[in-house]
């Protein structure tokens with residue numbers, strides 16, 4: 031089948047070009063982060079770690095990082111918990127209006143974030159809830175939960191109902207079966223869900239922009255910095271750290287997912303979503 | 304009966320959360336859009352004034368049309384660029400390396416969106432990476448100006464940002480296609496190309512549709528990209544909503560625009576789904 | 588024989604679907620009992636009702652004299668081997684087997700001994716440390732058995748435990764399961780849709796159709812005296828011929844279209860014999876060919892070979908008898924020096940009147 035192989039070859043070239051397109055911005059980040067010039071352009075002028083050093087003495091940055099971390103951790107915990115409830119209910123039980131209820135829960139996945147942001151803003155202002163990290167968390171949990179459910183659904187779905195029944199048959203209570211059989215088997219999914227909710231929350235801009243009040247999150251802080259050209263190399267340095275951190279987190283999440291698959295002796299296919 | 308009660312109990316925390324944080328705010332914003340605001344005083348009499356203004360003032364209509372237009376182009380470009388990748392990974396990559404490829408494709412998505420968009424500005428700018436490189440290589444004599452602060456830049460940036468959202472759903476359906484169907488088609492006399500057209504593509508359609516919707520809907524409301532790389536000609540509806548809320552102190556007008564944007568997106572999505580169903584039925 | 592398990596009037600509905608219809612059943616201590624029936628007849632549902640996974644909508648389940656109403660699965664003295672085996676994939680073989688012992692409060696040494704003993708018993712001694720997902724189908728099944736038996740239940744429930752195995756493995760496990768049951772002396776209830784498997788392994792078999800039990804009997808009793816045409820056709824093969832039962836001076840006589848007449852004994856019918864239209868059942872092995880040169884049999888009919896299937900040790904013939912619409916199936920042991928007839932050959936068919944089974948009412952056979 032020379033035709034197919036030829037076609038595959040053409041596609042391969044295209045795929046490589048596409049990867050270049052995908053990775054171009056990310057590859058540039060460290061290049062300019064270590065470049066000894068305040069102008070972000072080629073040719074490069076020299077190597078420096080000055081921008082990373084400068085990062086160390088910006089208190090506003092530090093507090094933004096802390097705020098973001100706090101929001102992301104809490105968001106990850108809550109949305110994963112809500113995700114577990116919904117995914118378990120959806121995969122194990124039949125209940126009235128199931129499709130409708132699950133549909134509403136998943137809507138944020140296909141809703142422009144600006145709309146989530148402004149509608150929450152309207153409500154919070156009307157009921158007099160002061161904008162703060164709390165309001166950002168409320169918004170972030172809303173948009174992260176569908177992602178968590180999508181991941182956890184996969185974990186819960188691949189569970190054979192008879193595993194749970196076997197545990198009960200062998201003398202465990204319903205809770206015992208959940209704790210001893212179901213939880214260990216979906217644990218990799220739970221970890222992946224936590225990591226992904228954390229990453230989404232860390233990165234989310236528009237909801238935080240509308241709802242964060244006087245405590246900016248990291249993306250909101252960064253957004254402010256982009257207006258000052260002389261701050262750009264520092265932003266590049268910060269970006270580099272963020273990208274490395276996200277990639278580490280995502281590799282960790284993927285590793286957990288695969289370990290889960292391997293543990294169950296399944297075969298691997300695809301990744302998240 | 305007992306089972307369904309248990310299911311409802313279990314789903315209720317999540318459902319109640321969605322009710323409180325999604326359904327109620329949506330209802331509120333619809334209500335809000337019928338109010339008016341004068342500086343800091345809200346007038347809660349219900350009126351169509353905002354909608355009238357939104358329809359008659361050409362600036363809003365223009366922005367809405369432009370948003371939909373840009374999203375439409377972004378969606379088309381993203382999906383068309385993504386399909387061959389999904390196809391390549393599904394059909395030409397060895398099974399044990401597929402996960403790696405999918406992983407490679409999704410990694411950029413998990414890095415800061417804000418920074419990625421900003422980097423496109425760095426790449427495409429007047430003194431940007433692309434221009435300085437091309438000048439340095441002697442390919443061009445003067446910097447290209449048509450690539451930043453306009454629609455092109457928005458399209459490139461968004462096509463980049465939403466790539467995995469387009470690739471993944473298409474990949475998933477391609478993976479599910481029973482390979483013997485393709486062999487059967489060739490056995491029945493189709494060429495590789497006509498097999499693709501008559502078997503693979505129709506079977507991949509649900510994935511393409513999903514990709515289209517997943518890219519189209521959020522891009523209509525994108526805020527960062529038009530602000531950073533769009534220039535004045537590339538601004539979209541989300542920028543106007545933000546302006547109404549945070550700068551002009553006219554939240555009801557912002558709410559109106561948000562509602563209109565939602566309605567437009569929903570209508571377009573439904574029309575699209577309907578057309579697709581007719582298309583699929585027409586084929587059968 | 589006191590009943591260890593007694594079901595009476597058991598009913599189960601899934602919505603409007605009547606999955607168990609008025610089941611009455613008694614199973615004794617140490618019995619190997621099978622539930623046999625076609626797919627979808629309710630075997631699994633019945634088994635799960637005994638295990639406590641399905642609540643009945645009517646009737647009762649008693650185990651060892653105790654009413655099981657409201658007793659959840661984890662407190663019933665039953666254990667189950669699931670069709671998919673349900674081996675916990677995140678645990679080792681030994682941990683799987685020890686799973687149910689957790690709540691027994693045994694010290695580590697006793698528990699390890701029990702686990703080792705159970706694995707030994709199913710032929711998996713030394714496999715304890717293996718990861719559960721690295722086992723073959725047959726091994727998984729043994730782990731499932733060991734895991735249930737180590738708890739020494741009063742009843743072991745097995746839902747098609749052999750259906751996932753290949754033919755060779757299945758035949759081997761049939762023998763092993765039977766031996767294991769004799770060894771431990773626990774009551775086994777086996778669900779299967781394979782009649783051969785049920786016949787080979789069971790002390791008694793309940794045949795189910797459409798949510799109800801049609802007949803309960805020993806394998807031999809079921810084969811020899813099926814209570815209905817359905818049972819006769821489901822277990823082994825059976826020819827159905829129409830005719831009448833007549834009452835004569837020396838008792839009842841069968842008059843069969845195309846075959847002639849023969850005297851009937853009372854045990855040739857599940858119900859008391861009455862005169863009238865009847866369907867007669869006859870197993871393929873109770874019909875035989877009479878070859879040229881052999882003496883004429885007492886009951887004989889003539890016909891022509893319509894089809895033939897050669898099995899090596901046996902040959903199955905379909906013979907169209909003169910004056911009978913449907914061809915009859917008969918089986919012949921292949922003997923050296925005895926011819927194998929071809930399609931179209933004339934055939935003489937001898938039949939054994941004592942092997943006739945009478946079903947009341949005229950069928951369409």
Ligand SMILES: Nc1ncnc2c1ncn2[C@@H]1O[C@H](COP(=O)(O)OP(=O)(O)OP(=O)(O)O)[C@@H](O)[C@H]1O
Pocket residue numbers: 601604606624625626627628629630631632633780
């Ligand atoms: N949870 C359920 N909800 C609705 N219908 C069910 C349920 N469980 C079983 N049924 C129906 O009840 C009938 C009997 O099912 P059951 O599983 O007991 O059959 P079976 O005899 O074990 O068949 P098989 O040999 O195929 O396993 C089937 O028609 C099945 O569709």
Ligand SMILES: [Mg+2]
Pocket residue numbers: 630631632746
């Ligand atoms: Mg069954």
